Each structure stands twice: as C-alpha cells, then as structure tokens.
Amino acid sequence: MDHISEIFDLAIVGGRCLTLDPEYSEISDSLILIRNGQISWLGERKDYRGRYQAARTLQASGKLIMPALINAHTHLSLSLYRGLGTDLKLHNWLRRVIWPLEKKFCTPDNVYLGSCLSLLEMIKSGTGTLADMNFFANYAAKAVDESGLRGFIGEALFSTPTPSIQDPQDGFNVTADLVNRYKGHPLIHPYIVLHAPFTCSDQLYKEATEHAKSWGIKVCSHVAETITEVDQIRERYQLTPFEWLDSLGALNPDFIAIHAVHLTDHDKKILAERNVGVIHNPHSNMMLGSGICPVPELAALGIRVGLGTDSASSNNSLSMLFELQTAAKLHKMSSLDPSILPARQVLNMATSVNADILGLKGVTGHLAAGFSADLILIDPSSPNMIPLHDAYAQIVYSMENSNIESLVVAGRLIMEKRKILTMDEELILKEVNNWMKASSVYDKY
Secondary structure, eight states: OOOOOEEEEEEEESSEEEOOOTTOOEESSEEEEEETTEEEEEEEGGGOOSOEEEEEEEEOTTOEEEEOEEEEEEOGGGGGGTTSSTTOOHHHHIIIIIHHHHHHHOOHHHHHHHHHHHHHHHHHTTEEEEEEEESSHHHHHHHHHHHTOEEEEEEEEOSSOOSSOSSGGGHHHHHHHHHHHTTTOSSEEEOEEEOOTTTSOHHHHHHHHHHHHHHTOOEEEEESOSHHHHHHHHHHHSSOHHHHHHHTTOOSTTEEEEEOOSOOHHHHHHHHHHTOEEEEOHHHHHHTTOOOOOHHHHHHTTOOEEEOOOOTTTSSOOOHHHHHHHHHHHHHHHHTOTTSSOHHHHHHIIIIIHHHHTTOTTTSSSOOTTSBOOEEEEOTTSGGGOSOSOHHHHHHHTOOGGGEEEEEETTEEEEETTEESSSOHHHHHHHHHHHHHHHTHHHHO
C-alpha cells in the first residue's frame, strides 16, 4: 500500500546546506521542505522517510544554500542620491548635500521610488531582511511589503521639522500609525528611529523609551558616529553620547546603536551592562572618514555587533555581501592581525547576530526546522569560487553578488536564477532614470 504524500509549498532538492546554526552544521546533499513560510523538514535527502509533493521545486544540486543576509541598518529612499556629495565628512555631507536634497526632493512618491530601487539591489545581493530609517516611512513600508522582503520600518524622528513631519510633536503619532497599520503583519515590523543625539532632545529619547516599552518594539539611533558628534554632546552635557543616553534611561537590550565608532572604555562597559545591540557600517564609516567601530573589542565583551550597509548615498552599495567582506578585511588590517573576524564570525554578524539584535532570534538567522524559510542559493561554478576548498572562506573572500542565484523569504521565491519575481525591475529602473532627467538633481545639489 502506497504511503500518503505530504504536501509542501516549496521543496529545495540537493545542494550543500550551510545552516550557520551554533554548531555550523552542514548537510552535504540536502532536502528542504517548506510549508506556510517555515522550514518543515531539513536534512540529508537520503534520510527523508516517506513521500512528498510540492507546489514548486528548486533543483539545487551543485549549489550552496545558506541563510538569507540581514541588513540591520539602511535608508532605502536615499538611493536616488547615490554618488552625490562624495568625499565629504558626515556633518558637511548632511548640511551641504543630503538635507538640502531631501528638503527639495523628499516626497512620498520619491520615497517609494527610491525604496523600490534599493530593494532591487538588496534582492540581487541576497538580503532577506532589512531595517530602514526614512521620512514618509509608510511609503517605504509599501515598497518593502510589495517586494516580499522582511522589513523593520521606522519614521526618522528629529527635534526639528522634517520633510514629512512639520511639527516634531507629531513624530510619535506617525510611528503609532505605523504600529497600528502593520499590527500582526508577518513581515513588516514598525520600530522607533531617532536620528542622532546631536539632532534629538533628551525628551525625545525619554518618550521613545516609554513608547517602545508600551508598544513592544525596538528603538534605534545613530550614536557616536563622528568625533564632531562626541565633541558636541560633551560640550552640551559634559558626557559622551552613550553616557548621556544612559543617564536618560534609554539604553537597554531593545536599543539598537548604529555606528558606535568613537567609544571610551566607560562607553564599552555601559554597552555591555545594558546589553545594547550595535550595528557596524564599515563602508559608510570609511566613505565619510568617520572612523572604525572597535568590533573585536566589543565582541570580546559579549556585546552583540551586527552589520548594516547604511544608505546608498553614504556607501554607494547596498550589498551585504560586500559589507561583510569589507568588515572582515578592515579589522584584520586595522589590528594587524589576520585572525581577527574570521569568515564564520563575520557571516554570523550578517545573519544570526543581526537577527538577535532585531528581536528575530529563533525566527531567522540560521536554517533549521521551525525557522522562517529565509535562504539563498549560491552558484559556486564561476572561476572566482573555484576550487571550493572552504565554502565559508570563499563566500567571505571570493564570492560576488552574481553568484547569488535565488532568494527565498518566508517560503516565498523572491528571485529565481537572478530574475526578480516580485517587482518589475525594468519599469523601476526606467522610472528612476526618468526622475533623474526630470529633476536634474546633479545640477542642483
């Protein structure tokens, strides 16, 4: 008598699976069965007992399979300003280029368009989850929702008017609207985002902490990104930025500190004691001449340090693959120690550590039964990855975006064989080019 077949939404058959779980378990000839967005079964193909049917099947023989990458900090809409204002330090770049451009061009339609452009790049570089800071954040959320990626979405709050909020007192109302609109949404997660200590008041940080606790969401902020910021906060409060935030009661495990470049020993102790998550953005910090986050020291203290790209206007790339590759090499160079940030550790920063910081531990970040089916298929057959002696080393030191063949998020096939299935890539690129010509933005900035 025939066994009854189990029914699944997606089957990924064959391939070498790098689960990136705590034991770095590998499956040499894998079978991954996905139902309702989750991995129902994962193991050696020969070990599956029974029969199955799947609505879609991906043949992965000869491929590598690993968790989708997580970009823990970006500004989606700023891709429209890619390449403008290069070779400037952060504060000059903001005052002379980005803020004037946003004042003139930041509209709901442009936030949506720029977000769509960024999402195309993220999909093609293997990102499955992202954390965004934006004006008109509901339009960024719309783009992320349509793309099928998982997104943490927050309205950028300042203590002064912004392109989207004329009265700063309305900032938390906008965030509350996001929270209510996406309550229960499986992939869109609103959170509170405050720009930085030099643009936000103590009252704003205090209220953010209270609202975050009430709504059960995260808070993130740029902190200690530049020496200029540190000097301004010292002059204003006689404290470092992290000492000041700690005095306000703002630091806790749900606070995400972006950059954390310029730190005292006392700052590092505070971060460890409060279990604050830190997001390292090496490309952006290098491009803006801001400095280097002391990642090895923070990690040695048990501080969770993840990775983000920042925006395409301060980085010029939204590839998390490039970001993790740069992080690995930058810290070896700065420490004169090639053992710093080995390949497996830096891959974890872009997957499981980012998941932990964003509150997704046990949901995504590595591959296991019961986890969300967020994964990428890698084609290692091109010359840059042959011979494949050490898959982890090849991914971190040799792989290119073009090797990323397919992307699955929450069980949904987002990209297959480099073709994006959820967005009209040709139309989006055409609309961006039309906007660029009509706005003449290069001539005006």
